Amino acid sequence: MTYMSDGVRTMPTLIQSLIDIREEPFVLIDADYRIVAANAAYCSAYGAEEKQIVGRLCYEVSHHRTSPCHLHKEDCPHQQVFETGQTHEVFHVHYDYHGNAEQARILGYAIRDAEGRVLLGESIRRAPAQPDLNCQEIRLIGRSPALLRTIDNLRQAARSHIGVLLLGESGVGKELAAHFVHDESARADRPFLAIDCASLSESLFESEFFGHERGSFTGCIGRKQGLFETADGGTLFLDEIGELPLSMQAKLLRVLESGEFRRLGGRTTIRADVRVVAATNRDLQAMVARGSFREDLYYRLACITIRLPSLRDRRSDIPALAEALLARINRATGKNTYLTGGALEWLTRYDFPGNVRELRNMLERAVALAHGDTIDKDLLDGVPAHRQMAPAGKASPPLNVVEADYIRQLLHEHNGNRRQVARILDISERTVYRKIRRYNLEG
Secondary structure (H helix, E strand, O other): OEEOOOOOEEOOHHHHHHHHOOOOOEEEEOOOOEEEEEOHHHHHHOOOOHHHHOOOEHHHHHOOOOOOHHHHOOOOHHHHHHHHOOOEEEEEEEEOOOOOEEEEEEEEEEEEOOOOOEEEEEEEEEOOOOOOOOOOHHHHOOOOHHHHHHHHHHHHHHOOOOOEEEEOOOOOOHHHHHHHHHHOOOOOOOOEEEEEHHHOOHHHHHHHHHEEOOOOOOOOOOOEEOHHHHOOOOEEEEEOHHHOOHHHHHHHHHHHHHOEEOOEOOOOOEEOOOEEEEEEOOOHHHHHHHOOOOHHHHHHHOOEEEEOOOHHHHHHHHHHHHHHHHHHHHHHHOOOOEEOHHHHHHHHHOOOOOHHHHHHHHHHHHHHHOOOOEEOHHHOOOOOHHHOOOOOOOOOOOHHHHHHHHHHHHHHHOOOOHHHHHHHHOOOHHHHHHHHHHOOOOO
16 A cells, blocks of 8 residues: 555545445445545446545545544444444435435445555445435435435345235335335336225125125126236235234235135136335234234235334424425425424424324314414424323333223214214224223223
């Protein structure tokens, strides 16, 4: 290794040539976070010539920060490689030379120079830009480490054809995550169908999943294709899979194992190539232990398990999410409201037991109640006092207690109208009924 007059290390011509032939951005970094070599693709990505990049700190160039990313609670490849010597892969947000954020997969590994010193080699693969997001897809806006890890896991899962089980609280966007897996997969040009398992009765299960022939039951006047037949070649999303009774679980398992089924009342065996993505906010492993969920079905569905983070686990995303949601609400209502600094601070401190769904409902209510263009925290905190912010040093109440109280409050406010409560919670009326029974809210 040689040095320039100002003390900055430079690479021998051979090493520089080897990294220049790589198509993806590639950079060499020393133990002090200083860039010692960068290829042409890296220089192009960050809008500077090599002499303007070599000698600078890596986090200044790619993160636009004044300190290493691990100090910001991010998974840092530099820290991992220099501590363990092992190859380390992460998903980060980088900034291009215009200051625009972009997602990037980084593979970091140890490289030794001619003098035996360890350097970090980073190969950077920039993720494709996301299209304009609709109101549901807004749930994936953010740059928090928790969300970035989740998006990376979803992309990895999309590359396979095996079952995916999505876990997470109500309102975190499990259907969106399932759609994301479908859109990133080789099945993207085939159908994506979703069904709420909590809304299915046993009498409707076979007809909905497998279809029926004319005259197969009273009132049946024609043939109907079921979900598996319609989704052939694509993805079937089974939401609230934990609500499926044992009798239906056995029938679902058979079609998942064989890929074959018959329409209700039919004699012809039909084959369908369907990838199943399931989701639940229940503890399926505990249900397996209790005997209320089949163990063989669980392992068929949970080939890949991904837990989606709650909104309170990625508080740094709340301002961006709130602004994006508010912009959508403004366009829909023709208003021009905006959040004050105090409102944004209140939102980032709030626990959001209902996650993004609750944030959206909260903003819709605030826009409706606002007399002018300003939304301050006073328009946002119309929720039970114990649900606003946890006092310092005290734990938040359990989620099931919060959910039960919230549903009880909504039932009271809407005179027991379950359909209205279901609309507010963005879940099926049958799911509301199940929750009312679970929390003993009847009467």
